[in-house]
Amino acid sequence: MFRPLLALLRRDLTLALRRPQDALTVVGFFVVVVALFPLGIGPDPEFLRSLAPGVLWVAALLAVMLSLERLFSDDYRDGTLEQMLLVPEPLGLLVLTKIFAHWLITGLPLVLISPLLAVQLNLRPEEILILMAALLLGTPILSLIGAIGAALTLGLRGGGVLIALLILPLYAPPLILGAGAVDAVMHGASAQAHLSLLGAMMVFALFATPWATAAAVRIMLD
Amino acid sequence: MADREFRAVALAAERGDRRLFDDIDFTLSPGQLLQVSGRNGCGKTSLLRILSGLSRPVAGQVYWGDEPIQSVDGGTGSCLGYLGHQNALKEDLTAEENILIAGGLGGGRPDREDVLAMLASLGLAGYEDLPVRYLSQGQKRRVALARLLLQPRPLLILDEPYAALDVQVIEVLRSAIEAHLARKGMIVITTHQAVDIDGDCHNLRLG
Numbered sequence: 001m002f003r004p005l006l007a008l009l010r011r012d013l014t015l016a017l018r019r020p021q022d023a024l025t026v027v028g029f030f031v032v033v034v035a036l037f038p039l040g041i042g043p044d045p046e047f048l049r050s051l052a053p054g055v056l057w058v059a060a061l062l063a064v065m066l067s068l069e070r071l072f073s074d075d076y077r078d079g080t081l082e083q084m085l086l087v088p089e090p091l092g093l094l095v096l097t098k099i100f101a102h103w104l105i106t107g108l109p110l111v112l113i114s115p116l117l118a119v120q121l122n123l124r125p126e127e128i129l130i131l132m133a134a135l136l137l138g139t140p141i142l143s144l145i146g147a148i149g150a151a152l153t154l155g156l157r158g159g160g161v162l163i164a165l166l167i168l169p170l171y172a173p174p175l176i177l178g179a180g181a182v183d184a185v186m187h188g189a190s191a192q193a194h195l196s197l198l199g200a201m202m203v204f205a206l207f208a209t210p211w212a213t214a215a216a217v218r219i220m221l222d
Numbered sequence: 223m224a225d226r227e228f229r230a231v232a233l234a235a236e237r238g239d240r241r242l243f244d245d246i247d248f249t250l251s252p253g254q255l256l257q258v259s260g261r262n263g264c265g266k267t268s269l270l271r272i273l274s275g276l277s278r279p280v281a282g283q284v285y286w287g288d289e290p291i292q293s294v295d296g297g298t299g300s301c302l303g304y305l306g307h308q309n310a311l312k313e314d315l316t317a318e319e320n321i322l323i324a325g326g327l328g329g330g331r332p333d334r335e336d337v338l339a340m341l342a343s344l345g346l347a348g349y350e351d352l353p354v355r356y357l358s359q360g361q362k363r364r365v366a367l368a369r370l371l372l373q374p375r376p377l378l379i380l381d382e383p384y385a386a387l388d389v390q391v392i393e394v395l396r397s398a399i400e401a402h403l404a405r406k407g408m409i410v411i412t413t414h415q416a417v418d419i420d421g422d423c424h425n426l427r428l429g
Contacts (some may be wrong), residue, residue: 003329003331004327004328004329005275005324005325006326007323007326007327008323008327010323010326011312011323011327013317014315014319015312015314015315018314018315019314020376036391076258077310078309078310078313079306079307079308079309079310079311080310080311080312082276082304082306082308082310083324083327084304084327085275085276085278085298085299086275086297086298086299086303086304087272087297087299087327087328088299088300088328089297089327089329090294090297124253209321213254221276222276222277222278
């Protein structure tokens with residue numbers, strides 16, 4: 001039963017490797033946005049440090065957002081998405097596999113590069129660890145929720161902007177919890193509550209969103 | 223190959239407000255071919271998408287045996303293969319990779335030798351390791367056909383399979399279709415070209 005899912009995961013990763021510019025643009029966008037902030041608000045280290053959690057999280061949201069449009073649209077355009085409906089596997093699982101591949105290609109690199117940017121914004125080592133943990137729990141949520149928007153805007157003109165309008169409000173909870181986790185450590189409290197809630201949210205999204213996305217794909221292909 | 227009948231009961235479809243067709247009924251038994259004909263815009267592709275479970279009809283139901291096509295045991299894809307207007311190929315992958323991955327997605331374990339032999343029989347020997355992007359329209363169509371023919375499905379639904387193919391390949395496809403019928407497979411096909419097929423052929427005219 002896992003062979004089709006593995007085949008799909010391998011396919012998406014191979015495609016990403018053949019076109020590395022897609023993944024690199026997302027990371028590049030993240031780096032540039034974060035790097036622009038000190039230029040705009042001045043070099044005061046303490047001030048930058050207090051802004052850092054919010055800046056890093058908003059930049060991560062926008063970077064993921066940027067990559068969402070391509071999640072299904074390439075497959076939609078060349079007809080492979082249609083064939084995927086005919087694969088003898090639940091569409092929800094196939095969608096989940098595609099989202100996992102999307103996270104490996106865009107979310108994980110953001111987590112891995114975030115310490116560098118955190119240093120630039122003057123975060124301390126223990127805060128950087130919490131930031132990475134929060135992003136590790138949070139970026140899958142971003143991919144999972146975003147997939148619903150990507151599926152709902154399949155084949156529409158100006159889909160990218162529409163995804164942003166649909167999905168950005170839904171990104172508020174992970175943003176609050178993720179940035180709050182780092183804030184808590186900064187002020188000497190424990191980040192455990194924030195991280196636990198983020199984890200719970202990820203588990204919930206993991207179970208609920210693939211089915212919603214699958215339903216949206218079916219409707220848009222009808 | 224197939225042991226069940228494929229039935230359409232009182233199918234109707236609309237595009238916008240316009241009724242495309244009404245009350246389409248047919249039963250296809252193992253070893254039979256149904257050719258759907260009609261002028262452009264009469265709903266051939268819509269009918270084929272409904273038959274393959276991709277779209278829902280306004281009225282009526284499609285059955286595989288006694289089960290509605292959407293809820294066949296093991297998924298719709300376990301009983302039928304569909305070739306639409308789009309070739310469903312990944313441009314960045316080679317012909318061979320495209321077919322192997324599609325086979326893996328279908329749950330099979332495709333054999334590399336079979337894939338190469340099938341590509342060669344469709345006149346694509348030497349093009350296996352080229353990204354599909356560099357192939358011509360007709361060659362892409364052939365890769366899509368090779369993918370379909372390598373998936374052992376009892377029912378094949380082919381939407382204009384001859385489009386962009388040259389005479390030799392049409393001949394290969396014709397013998398593949400006849401072999402499929404001889405193995406008690408079923409085929410639903412739309413085409414504008416008259417190609418004589420030996421076997422139990424039926425015709426459905428729309429519009």
